[in-house]
Amino acid sequence: MNIDSNIGHMKYNDTKQKFSEWEQQLITDGPGFTYMAKFDQGESYSGSLGxxxxxEKKRLTIDSIFNLASISKQFTAFSILLLEQGNKxxxxxxxxxYLPELPEYANDITIQDLIYHIGGMVDYIELALAKQIDYSDPLGPEESLADLVAYPVPLYQVGTQFDYSNTGYFLLSIIIERVSGQSYKDFAQEHIFSPLKMDNSFIVESYPxxxxxxxxxxxxxxxxxQLYESLWTQTGDGAVHSTASDLMKWGENFxxxxxxxxALVEKMLQALPPKHITGKTIKNHEQYAYGIIISQHFGISHFExxxxxxxxxxxxxxxxSLGLSVAVLGNIENLDTQKIAYDITDIILTQYKELYIHND
Incomplete structure (x- = not known):
């Protein structure tokens, strides 16, 4: 793109003003969120509220570290692809x-089925809640794996239905550990976070x-x-902790x-095809790729x-196509982070539409 630097600078200042006006409507005296949006090797916008x-009356900053929850799944999928790349x-x-202790029906489930959420296994979280284990109670991966081993039947035949489940990515983290000979925490640190200089990113596998x-x-x-934090220590489906700025580095790696x-990062974007094993259209099919969802919400292909x-x-x-990454990290349950991320993206696209869409 050939963009006049003076015009670009004016747009940058205009966009910063738009974000300032937007933030004024969101000021909170409670917990809140940090956000960052960045063009690869280019301008960025960021802020923190709450x-x-x-x-302790400590305010959030752009450097605050958050539990990423299910954003973690893309790092798990990426780790699996790294192991595939190394012929492991x-x-x-x-x-x-890799998990021979699982029930016999799991013989028909592949690693890719877990990635795409079509394995048909019960969600380990549901099994824990059924035992009256609360999120604030201690619960480790050994007990959750034992629950899955003891569950004798699938919820549905593998490859016939998309059913978002934390079980698949939890099991993928165990596969990573058994194949690599490292804890998932150490594997991700060595092969992802350190090389990308994501210095404030890590996996939590124990408390405090x-x-x-x-x-x-x-x-x-x-x-x-009310303070509300979980003591569960499963990894793979969650447990990555990071900052908004570190996620910009992750975005640039794509x-x-x-x-x-x-080639590997392109494979990350290969969504689940409507027809997989059975040749029949998968029930509840979604454009789910490797820990990410392919979308067209803004009229531009993106993932989220x-x-x-x-x-x-x-x-x-x-x-x-724009080299734009957006992250919103909140420390209050049920915060509509999708809406916030979409609002941020809309501000940028509206301000930069002429520069970044029509000047290619």
């Missing part, structure tokens, strides 16, 4: 090759956490803010292929994923 710790596993491998992170909250019946290479966990709500989206 408190990271209500008890194959996506068509049955998961019982020594690094300062934004505390999680929810509103009680009297609409007061263009540069610095880690994994461009939300995250929601005890006390946290998050969102990440990227528009590859």
């Amino acid at each position: 408190f990271a710790d209500l008890e 596993l194959a996506l068509h491998d049955p998961i019982t090759k 956490v020594q690094t300062m992170i934004a505390r999680g909250y929810r509103k009680d019946s009297k609409f007061s803010y 263009a540069s292929g610095k880690v994994g290479g461009k 994923h939300s995250g929601g966990w005890a006390g946290y709500a998050t969102y990440f989206l990227r528009i590859p």
Whole structure:
């Protein structure tokens, strides 16, 4: 793109003003969120509203660390692809090759089926809740795996239905550990976070956490803010902790292929085809790729994923054709981070429409 630098500078200032006006409508005296939007190697917009710790009256900053919740799934899928690239596993491998303790029906489920949420397995979270285990109670991966081993039948035949489930990505993290010989935490640190200089990103696999992170909250019946954080230590479906600025580095890797290479990051964007194993259209089919959802919400192809966990709500989206990444990280349960991320993107697209869409 050939963009006049003076025009670009004016648009940058205009957009900053738009964000300032937008923030004025959102000021809060409770927990809140941080956000960042960035063009690859270019201008960025960021802000933070609310408190990271209500008890200590510590405000959120753009450097605040949050539990990413299900945004974590794309790092799990990426790790699986790294292992495939190194000939350590194959996506068509049955998961019982690495998890032989699972029930017999799991012999028909492949690694890729777990990635695409079509494996048909019960969600381990539902099994825990059925045992009256609350999110604030301790629960480790060993007990959750044991619950899955003891569950004798699938919910549906593999490859016939899309059913978003945390079980698949939780099991993928165990496969990563058994194949690599490392904890998933160490594998991700060595192969993703460190190479991309995501210096404030890490996986939590035990509590308490020594690094300062934004505390999680929810509103009680009297609409007061209540501290609400989970002690569960499963990984793969969640547990990545990061900042908005680190997620910009992650977004840029989809263009540069610095880690994994461009062929691998392109594979990340291959969505679940409507027809998979059975040849029949998959029930509840969605454009789900490798831990991300392919969308056309803005009239431009992009990918995105939300995250929601005890006390946290998050969102990440990227528009590859514009080299634009957007992250919203909140520390209040049920915050509509999708709307916030869409509002941020709309502000930028409206301001830069002439420059970035018509000047290619």
